[in-house]
Amino acid sequence: MSINPLPSSSVETLYLDHHAWLRGWLNRRLNNSSEACDLAQDTFVNVLSGDHVARIRAPRPFLATIARRLLAHRHRRHLLETAYLDALAAQAEELMPSPEQRLAALQALQEIDRALAGLPRAVREAFLLAQLEGLSYEQIAGRLQVSTSSVKQYLTRANRQCLFALTP
Amino acid sequence: MTPTFRASSADQAAEWLTTLMASDCGATDRQRWQQWRAADADHERAWQHLEAVCARLKGLQGGAAYQALAAVQPSPRRRQAIAMLMGAGVLRCGPANASGEARGESAGSIRI
Numbered sequence A: 001m002s003i004n005p006l007p008s009s010s011v012e013t014l015y016l017d018h019h020a021w022l023r024g025w026l027n028r029r030l031n032n033s034s035e036a037c038d039l040a041q042d043t044f045v046n047v048l049s050g051d052h053v054a055r056i057r058a059p060r061p062f063l064a065t066i067a068r069r070l071l072a073h074r075h076r077r078h079l080l081e082t083a084y085l086d087a088l089a090a091q092a093e094e095l096m097p098s099p100e101q102r103l104a105a106l107q108a109l110q111e112i113d114r115a116l117a118g119l120p121r122a123v124r125e126a127f128l129l130a131q132l133e134g135l136s137y138e139q140i141a142g143r144l145q146v147s148t149s150s151v152k153q154y155l156t157r158a159n160r161q162c163l164f165a166l167t168p
Numbered sequence B: 001m002t003p004t005f006r007a008s009s010a011d012q013a014a015e016w017l018t019t020l021m022a023s024d025c026g027a028t029d030r031q032r033w034q035q036w037r038a039a040d041a042d043h044e045r046a047w048q049h050l051e052a053v054c055a056r057l058k059g060l061q062g063g064a065a066y067q068a069l070a071a072v073q074p075s076p077r078r079r080q081a082i083a084m085l086m087g088a089g090v091l092r093c094g095p096a097n098a099s100g101e102a103r104g105e106s107a108g109s110i111r112i
Helices: A008-030 A033-049 A059-089 A099-115 A121-131 A137-144 A148-163 B007-021 B027-039 B041-058 B064-071 B080-087 B098-102 B104-108
Strands: none
Touching: A008 A033, A008 A059, A033 A059, A059 A099, A059 B064, A099 A148, A099 B041, A099 B064, A121 A137, A121 A148, A121 B064, A137 A148, A148 B007, A148 B041, B007 B027, B007 B041, B027 B041
């Protein structure tokens, strides 16, 4: 972890001046005051972990942008979780992972999803098919309707971005 | 996570993984890969990272993990958030201070 030379006073001012407003803003979207409180907290933690505080020109639009992204992130986690549980429900009983395994798998899915962010759809898909489904490059080429050499290019790109963004 | 190897070693390791997972990977490829690993301790560290992460992914095989990730749409890169903020005039352009510039990418990313 690098230590940011944070102007703590401006973070404090930001918090004091806008925390209540942000909670209200989030509560109008979530209609749940305890979740709004958590996400407001997360938003300030996020601001603290960046080094943008000294450059903020418009505090409320800035906080709202971060909060909106956290909302989107929360929504995405929910989508992944639902899709994962649906897929498990369709599997044979004896393949069902334990609750601890499910939690670890969900954590890993979120990390992979984040590590793949920004990659084109075909590159992402090629990576998932190779690494999680164990398909051959020829099978992937057939599915994606591209050449095997394209599959190799996709995989090198995704391997580079994703596998080095993940921790073992 | 602080990488303990050079970006160029990571680039090459990613290429080697693609080569080794191909059905047409032969003995010559494997020999060249071993030579690459032995040529530089930095190469080996990058390769060890890949192997360890791949082992973690292996634990997710079996359909459900793939189906879940395939079901959600690809998301934009997080780094784009900062460009958006600057475009909207919410943040001033340029680093907040001299050290911000030196940090390069970390100065341009919002961690979410």
